[in-house]
Amino acid sequence: MFDIMDFSQGMTGDNGMELPTGGGPYIPDAGECMRCGMCVSSCPTFRLFQTEAETPRQRIRTISKVLVEDVAISEEEHEHLDNCLQCRACETACPSRMNYGTLFDQAREKLSQSVSRSWLAKLALFLIEHKRRRRLLLPLLSLYLRSGLRKPLRASGLLKKLKLASAENLLSEPALGGLAGIYPVGRRARRRGRVALFTGCLAEHFDRATQRAAIKLLNAIGYEVVVPENQGCCGAIHQHHGCSAQTLKDKNIAAFYELEVEAIIYVASGCGAMLSEYQGDDTETAGWFGRSLQDINQFLLAHWPDDLQLAASNLNVAVHEPCSQRNVLKNGQSVHALLRKIPGLNIEALPDNQLCCGAGGSYMLTHPDNAQQLRHAKRQAIEGSGADVVVSSNFSCAFYLNAERAETARKLVHPIRLLADRL
Template sequence: MQYKRNNRDIQKELGLPNQNQNDDTLIESARANLLAEANRCVSCGLCLPHCPTYRITLSEADSPRGRIAMISGVANERIPMNDRFKLHIDRCLTCRACEVACPNHVAFGRIIDEARSLVSVSSVDLSEKEVDQKKRGLRAVLEHVFIAKPSRFDLIRPFIRLFQITGLQTGLQRLGFVKGTPFALLLSKLPSVHRYRYKWRAVYPAVGVQRGAVALFLGCVARLIDTETNLAAIFVLNHLGYTVHIPRTQTCCGALYQHSGRMEEAKALILQNKQAFADLKIDAIISTASGCGAHLVERSAQQPMEGFSAPVMDINQFLVEQDWSDVSFAPLPKKVAVHDPCTLRNVLRAASLPYQLLSHIPEIEVVALAGNHQCCGAAGTYFLDQPEIAESLLNEKIAALTRLHARYLVTSNIGCALHIASGLQHQKRQGCVIEVLHPVTLLARQMAIP
């Protein structure tokens, strides 16, 4: 009951309609959308070797082709929406590598989102309901406390720092009733919070001759525990001649809602963000997290008449297009490995851009991480919901990174960064120090960010 109360509170704060009143309409809409796109799949199987879950389980039901067949069966009411169906749908990482491989350009990401929407609004009685409620309980608390009121992120940062320096973060993970829970796993991914007293300003003026103005999308997780990346972005943009605006009322991008099938909540957050950026005279809205950026870009493309007031761009894309002739960098004679987030590679199709940016730094050795075509396993909240598969994929990344003997790993998505950094803790204890950071952070450091 607690989860339901929290969910209603969130709906009220976001101005959402009562979900039960719209269930029938949502179900019919989800079925129609599913069938229209799923029917475009010709079952050629070219997607299979690109699917991380199929590669691990070798089950057709865990392949894009198999999932589409099951989804079509459920949408046509030929097969039941039961626990087994939900298991194979939940196992999908939504990495969308299959879309890149598909010769018929089937929008699998949209299919899997609609399938999860169908599950979320259906009244089917699944035996895993109690397990799901435990997982959802943690999410509900986070959503109610933070996402509906994004300013709370800045308020709680000092308490997280206190939570860490007192040893509570480590101590809690050792308690019997915490071990093995999603909460323990979440604690293991939480990095050290350093700039815990920072308060965002509304405007950061350009340095030198002004070329234009942009707005920065802070995100949720990055705003809370990775202020270094956002501050690095502001520093670099300012020194390239751009004034940076930070709208106070911006909130979560809604991607986590979208990929869990909660379409109405995702739409409401998009609307709130559109309003937050609406009155600014800017050239672009910049996102440092490729996951947030990809979601915002796609939502804008789906509703161009109701889009954002300026184009949404991943920071790598925006920076590659700038004139760097007046910017000087300190040399960095180190090997830097580059991880390609799925959202940057498969959705934005911009995986080459971080390599171009890093080439501005003298003496740097930039190498691609082996297996970049495969997901790292973070995938939003996937690492909480499917920890076994997530850890298997993570271990592959750690093994590939260890073989490179790199000093840094750069990745353009906060979720990937936290996931990979947590996997490097064992190597760190063995004396192998690899720092995980965003490409823009490395650029800012070599530009002598204070």
């Protein structure tokens, strides 16, 4: 099953290893892993547990049982598979270019047919899917956070009994209400076109400052911004849980397709990674969506007017590179290039950027112990960097790293917020 692949006609990859060639992208199936182990040290769960069972190599073996051999897997194998953060660092390290993310999603979908979900997971998926119902809950959340109920409720132990303690710890004040539908270009900029903004589900309420910064910058470089009300979650959380994200995909494609825009801009790299997979659906509208999709950092960089100057700053900035940006979108360098628009800024990559911060979509809620250990390691890297500001292009990473932090610890912000502040 795990035969060594024929590299006789291979080409050389970044790491000097030969890569298989052929027409179009090569996506090996789960049975084609060479078991070379080059992915092992890049895997955050191997870093935590130091056992073979927690390596990508072993997970691919398990996935092969599910997808290729069609045999039942043990509870332990299921648990080790479930511990995966889906950070896809193993893909970046793999000389065979194993498409681990796709294999994992396929296995998860197949296994999910025999797994019953907790009421909490079902509720979370329901709220992610239904925007109006989610919005109805936000004023209640805001009231709870301001009411002084938090302390006694935590002390009562009820949250722990209901398995809500980890989620409750992460809560922060949401933005109530939605963004406007259209943000026209102001009088001071020359109008160059019209783009649409993808706002996501949780980021829409918990990262409003970044979305406003995106609108401000896009307007400043001459683009009118449309925010379609009928857009929804990108579907990443559903896919990670082995549920179909097709309804969410179809809804988003339809919501944006009817607009006359030059680009669909996403701000959070986690959403961007999922949205970039829409074009895999072989339809004209999905193809259009894929071609129109643009990362905010890349779009601003590509369309920055020569005469737009930003105020200088002598801050030291460390750039956190989210897994979705590093291992899926592979566009992290655009953040460094964009930040160089601010004269005087000292920009460095955050040390140990290849290690996942633990957020992992909903992983911070489903595996709080593992996630917290990884977050602790990331926080040590942040504090050790000596940076004045740390930037991250993914809402989920910043949200998790900013939650429950010490008062003196640095807060992560999206890089575009630094630019918007210096307009």
